[in-house]
Amino acid sequence: MSYFIDVILPIPVEKAFTYAINKDEAIFLKPGMRVAVPFGKSKIYSGIVRHIHQEHPQIYEPKPIAYILDEHRLVTTRQLQLWEWIAQYYMCTPGEILRAAMPRTFLLESQTIIRKKGTLPDSEMDDASFMLMEALEHQSQLKIEEVIAILGKRKVLPIIDKLLHKGALSVQEEVYEKYTPKLVSYVSLTTQYEEESALNQLLDGMGRAPKQRQLILSFFSLKAKSKKEIKSTQLLKQAEATSAQLQALVKKGVFIIDKKQEDRISFNEASTIRKELNAAQAAAMIAIKSIFEEKDVCLLHGVTASGKTEVYVNLIEEILTTGRQVLYLLPEIALTTQLIRRLEVYFGNKIAVFHSKYSVNERTEVWNNVLKGASNAQLIIGARSAVLLPFNDLGLIIVDEEHESSFKQFEPAPRYHARDTAIVLGQLHKAKVVLGSATPAIETYYNAQKGKYGLVSLNQRYGNVLMPEIQLVDIKEKRRKRMMTGYFSDTLLRNITDVLAEGEQVILFQNRRGYSPILECTTCGFAPQCPNCDVSLTYHKYRDQLRCHYCSHHIAVQQKCQACGSTELTTKGFGTEQVESALKTLYPEATISRMDSDTTRGKHAFEKLITAFEDGDIDILVGTQMLTKGLDFRNVTLVGILQADTLLNYPNFRAHERSYQLIAQVSGRAGRTQKRGKVLVQTYNPYHQILQQVSVNNFEGMYKEQLEERHTYKYPPFHRLIKITLKHRDYQKIEEASQWLTQSLCNVLGTSNVLGPETPPVARIRNLYHKHIMIKISPKQSLQAVKKEILRVQLSFKAVAPYRSVRLILDVDTYA
DNA sequence: AGCACGCCGACT
DNA sequence: GTCGGCGTGCTC
Numbered sequence: 001m002s003y004f005i006d007v008i009l010p011i012p013v014e015k016a017f018t019y020a021i022n023k024d025e026a027i028f029l030k031p032g033m034r035v036a037v038p039f040g041k042s043k044i045y046s047g048i049v050r051h052i053h054q055e056h057p058q059i060y061e062p063k064p065i066a067y068i069l070d071e072h073r074l075v076t077t078r079q080l081q082l083w084e085w086i087a088q089y090y091m092c093t094p095g096e097i098l099r100a101a102m103p104r105t106f107l108l109e110s111q112t113i114i115r116k117k118g119t120l121p122d123s124e125m126d127d128a129s130f131m132l133m134e135a136l137e138h139q140s141q142l143k144i145e146e147v148i149a150i151l152g153k154r155k156v157l158p159i160i161d162k163l164l165h166k167g168a169l170s171v172q173e174e175v176y177e178k179y180t181p182k183l184v185s186y187v188s189l190t191t192q193y194e195e196e197s198a199l200n201q202l203l204d205g206m207g208r209a210p211k212q213r214q215l216i217l218s219f220f221s222l223k224a225k226s227k228k229e230i231k232s233t234q235l236l237k238q239a240e241a242t243s244a245q246l247q248a249l250v251k252k253g254v255f256i257i258d259k260k261q262e263d264r265i266s267f268n269e270a271s272t273i274r275k276e277l278n279a280a281q282a283a284a285m286i287a288i289k290s291i292f293e294e295k296d297v298c299l300l301h302g303v304t305a306s307g308k309t310e311v312y313v314n315l316i317e318e319i320l321t322t323g324r325q326v327l328y329l330l331p332e333i334a335l336t337t338q339l340i341r342r343l344e345v346y347f348g349n350k351i352a353v354f355h356s357k358y359s360v361n362e363r364t365e366v367w368n369n370v371l372k373g374a375s376n377a378q379l380i381i382g383a384r385s386a387v388l389l390p391f392n393d394l395g396l397i398i399v400d401e402e403h404e405s406s407f408k409q410f411e412p413a414p415r416y417h418a419r420d421t422a423i424v425l426g427q428l429h430k431a432k433v434v435l436g437s438a439t440p441a442i443e444t445y446y447n448a449q450k451g452k453y454g455l456v457s458l459n460q461r462y463g464n465v466l467m468p469e470i471q472l473v474d475i476k477e478k479r480r481k482r483m484m485t486g487y488f489s490d491t492l493l494r495n496i497t498d499v500l501a502e503g504e505q506v507i508l509f510q511n512r513r514g515y516s517p518i519l520e521c522t523t524c525g526f527a528p529q530c531p532n533c534d535v536s537l538t539y540h541k542y543r544d545q546l547r548c549h550y551c552s553h554h555i556a557v558q559q560k561c562q563a564c565g566s567t568e569l570t571t572k573g574f575g576t577e578q579v580e581s582a583l584k585t586l587y588p589e590a591t592i593s594r595m596d597s598d599t600t601r602g603k604h605a606f607e608k609l610i611t612a613f614e615d616g617d618i619d620i621l622v623g624t625q626m627l628t629k630g631l632d633f634r635n636v637t638l639v640g641i642l643q644a645d646t647l648l649n650y651p652n653f654r655a656h657e658r659s660y661q662l663i664a665q666v667s668g669r670a671g672r673t674q675k676r677g678k679v680l681v682q683t684y685n686p687y688h689q690i691l692q693q694v695s696v697n698n699f700e701g702m703y704k705e706q707l708e709e710r711h712t713y714k715y716p717p718f719h720r721l722i723k724i725t726l727k728h729r730d731y732q733k734i735e736e737a738s739q740w741l742t743q744s745l746c747n748v749l750g751t752s753n754v755l756g757p758e759t760p761p762v763a764r765i766r767n768l769y770h771k772h773i774m775i776k777i778s779p780k781q782s783l784q785a786v787k788k789e790i791l792r793v794q795l796s797f798k799a800v801a802p803y804r805s806v807r808l809i810l811d812v813d814t815y816a
Numbered sequence: 817a818g819c820a821c822g823c824c825g826a827c828t
Numbered sequence: 829g830t831c832g833g834c835g836t837g838c839t840c
Binding site: 009010011012013039040041042043095099157 | 817818819820
Binding site for chain 1: 835838839
């Protein structure tokens with residue numbers, strides 16, 4: 001009998017690859033274990049076992065596996081099921097999910113190592129061969145990249161091949177485990193010196209080694225202070241000694257150094273008991289629990305600052321006591337710092353955090369701990385990709401700020417929505433799911449209205465704090481009356497002045513980073529364009545640069561117009577950077593900071609900014625959407641939105657919903673304590689429905705109206721959307737290809753369900769032309785059948801030779 | 817995704 | 829004439 005395994009490899013191909021195994025391996029291997037397998041001519045990849053079987057493939061002879069990498073499964077059965085769902089639903093390959101889900105450390109790739117084997121007469125070598133052999137005299141082994149660097153050219157394989165044939169060198173594939181455990185050294189005394197007399201004798205004889213003596217004395221003083229083991233770093237610091245001096249004592253047999261493997265991230269023990277819930281929260285808690293008797297998903301719709309977190313805390317607590325894990329999803333790392341601090345108080349060292357700013361080693365540890373169900377991975381807090389962790393036994397999933405679009409991944413595949421994936425994950429674990437938001441997504445609210453999800457509301461802010469007063473400021477009118485100073489209306493400025501005088505803080509929102517989008521010539525109207533993308537370059541003052549926000553191409557600011565040579569250049573529009581600098585002139589006394597993706601690059605930059613603002617070191621904070629993410633500041637009494645219109649005019653069916661959410665969320669940052677907060681929304685169109693609705697906190701009204709529109713124009717939640725993006729660097733080819741594809745789709749799906757092809761507002765990015773085709777799937781159609789048809793059309797598209805090089809991207813439930 | 821094989825321009 | 833560009837096809 002022969003045995004085979006189907007293996008998922010981290011490459012974007014549809015099919016799994018079949019390898020041969022022997023009987024022992026067949027008994028040992030389980031789905032979810034990793035195997036190293038040969039792939040292609042010389043590479044070795046690690047893959048995940050999906051299926052063990054006895055069917056010999058029909059058309060090829062499977063290769064045997066290289067070796068087995070794990071003793072236990074690294075991926076759970078439920079994860080494999082979830083991957084299958086994601087692959088099917090979001091129309092992507094298992095390999096793409098594998099790549100997104102697993103820390104890179106688990107995905108080993110082999111590396112070719114070159115060694116010297118013999119010598120060749122100079123006459124048989126060309127320059128490159130000579131250089132390579134010369135390099136091998138100094139370094140015993142070389143990696144391919146190193147050879148590329150030494151020879152200064154890309155194509156090195158033919159040279160290596162030639163030398164290999166002549167027997168001058170040997171090559172070997174080496175596989176690396178990339179994970180390096182963190183080792184901490186602990187110092188302890190050898191048994192010999194545990195006796196006092198022996199120790200005294202030793203100390204007496206140390207007249208000429210004062211530092212060693214100091215080390216021993218420090219050791220005892222540390223030991224007296226705490227019962228914990230003593231880290232060598234700690235000891236060296238205390239004794240102000242070097243590790244060489246410590247090593248000397250190890251050599252003398254005084255100290256022993258133990259290296260222990262430790263987690264990189266650890267939290268303190270929980271310190272306090274949970275906060276008492278107020279009546280509304282307690283009622284919500286009861287309501288959620290009774291809904292969970294019959295439903296698996298519940299929407300918690302609570303206005304900003306209503307204390308949703310405390311409700312979560314109580315729910316989490318109840319699940320954790322049963323020994324099951326809890327997943328807490330939030331939209332971005334931005335939120336984590338503040339939230340973790342709050343949750344740490346309650347759950348301390350039961351918490352594991354997982355997000356993209358962690359290093360691979362840190363993520364590997366979290367993965368292992370979650371898989372083991374370790375005590376320090378009971379409550380897992382993370383952004384989008386945390387749904388893909390190897391949960392052991394999940395009892396509850398919380399999706400906080402569920403309306404946030406960052407839960408939907410766009411680039412690269414898998415283009416999954418973490419909220420929707422979490423609901424499927426919940427089903428697999430028989431876990432309950434709470435979706436929380438002050439401004440639920442239309443889809444979610446619809447599901448709640450229809451009874452698919454339960455619905456629980458919190459309509460009061462915690463401690464009966466009033467909702468902020470939202471005032472619309474008509475800047476068209478203000479401009480006419482000459483009451484604008486730059487981008488600020490007199491109303492806004494007056495309020496800022498008052499708030500600053502009270503020693504309170506201000507948040508200003510402008511959803512555009514940079515200084516101003518466009519630098520334009522006043523004479524001829526020319527604006528510098530990106531050479532790779534069809535956009536004007538954005539002016540960034542702090543580096544005196546023009547940058548492209550699509551491909552990061554940048555050039556120095558030109559003093560003269562490139563088209564006509566005029567020196568009269570002017571800026572058009574404005575971003576956070578310009579707001580910041582204008583404010584600095586208007587309020588020279590105040591401390592003003594800016595929060596956007598430019599100022600929060602580093603690992604801790606965001607945290608620093610938040611802390612500074614919390615501590616009152618910043619009076620006015622100017623920022624982009626980052627500011628909306630559920631941050632909790634006590635002393636903010638004024639929020640200003642500089643230009644609401646840019647939000648409303650976005651060419652997207654979600655633009656209105658999003659504007660409402662954004663404005664409501666930014667407003668929610670104001671007046672979280674007793675003093676009522678104020679929000680000023682500057683707009684050219686104060687009569688816009690959305691602005692009217694958000695100003696009186698009329699979520700229901702907004703929902704009903706938007707739902708109506710979605711119905712009329714065939715959008716979610718009624719119709720499902722799949723967006724197809726075509727990319728190619730040849731304009732003519734993509735024109736034809738997109739026409740062809742649209743026509744074929746129309747033929748099978750019906751003309752009314754296919755929209756496009758459409759040229760997006762930015763038609764070319766990184767030298768690739770883009771086209772969009774939108775597929776609308778009516779509630780009567782079977783989603784699965786439509787996807788099948790799309791795949792079929794895609795196949796015949798790929799069969800047309802000239803179209804093969806056109807890249808196709810499928811985005812199911814698209815947001816963009 | 818990588819990587820090899822295969823066909824056309826600018827250079828020793 | 830070759831080196832090297834990247835279009836195309838395959839990997840169990």
